[in-house]
Amino acid sequence: MILEKVINRIEIQSEYKDFVDKYIDNILTEFKGKIHSIYMCGSIPKGTAKPFKSDADFTIVCVNPKDIDYERLSNINDIFLKKYPVLAKIDTTICSIDDVLSKPNEWGFWVKIICVCMYGHDIGEKVPPIVISSEFILDLNRETKEEVNRIHRALSNATDNMLKTRYIKGYSKRLIRALYSLVLEDTGVWQDDISTMKNAILNYCEIDFALVEYLYDCYSDGNDVLVEEFLGVADEVYSYFENALNAMADSRTSFD
Incomplete structure (x- = not known):
């Protein structure tokens, strides 16, 4: 049995759209030329987020995760949390292109099945279909x-x-x-x-x-x-x- 994508269509509620757009723009500006693609998962891209309770979950895919300064990224998250109190938390995960392609049952699963691409070319499309099996689990x-x-x-x-x-x-x-x-x-x-x-x-x-x-x-x-x-x-x-x-x-x- 092949796993299907969790989010098939992006439906961001109006109270989150400005945040998502500006957050992605800020990340791209701060780490210019170092990011391959940006993804989201969870309730915000699904359109089911609950104000003041839901988190914003991002994943950044890049050639080299060391190019992304975690302290700068944490500061950006803190700034946006203060600016948009409708959010409970901002979580941003970083992985490499190689992680996604060489670990299809781990990072590949995360990007291909759990996340939806918000910027760049969706590298999840290069991950082979994921078959449910004990090996995968x-x-x-x-x-x-x-x-x-x-x-x-x-x-x-x-x-x-x-x-x-x-x-x-x-x-x-x-x-x-x-x-x-x-x-x-x-x-x-x-x-x-x-x-x-x-x-x-x-x-x-x-x-x-x-x-x-x-x-x-x-x-x-x-x-x-x-x-x-x-x-x-x-x-x-x-x-x-x-x-x-x-x-x-x-x-x-x-x-x-």
Whole structure:
């Protein structure tokens, strides 16, 4: 079964259009000649964004990611967040053309399936069709452990309540996405709606439903969540995920 693109048509709501246009123009000016293409994913390009709750998610593809100064990029994001308070957060990911083409089940999947091209030539068109398989799921989660450990450390060390809430929501979302990847062979489609993901997990995963519902509640409203309690649940969920992924890898090896 071949994965279809999540966003087939760009439908940006009026309250976000000025931001998107000016943000892209600013990025292109700041890093002139260094950017191949710019992409978005999530609710803003889909036209389903919720003011003051939705994030702006960009991906920059370039020849060499080192050409993009992360500190300058972070400063640009901070400026635009202040100018457009309708946004909850701006996340900008950077990858190379080689990443997209040489890792079709990782960066290729991200650009081809999850994102939509906002500027430049869509390099996702050069990525071969992505077939849902255990190999794809394993490749897709190659860096999940590292990402989860990074968020875990950041949350453990956070002292600011706003940061804690942001990390809890982000951590919850990352774990729900990881669990959803386990059921791709059952659903046959990638979802970017967290509620739909949660329901699919409950239908197909043999995991304690209460753990999944807890994560979803923390993603929906990360305020007043006890960090220690959350980390305990997160560790339990990740342990389930890792065991399921290892079982998938072992099963695949036995058939090779």
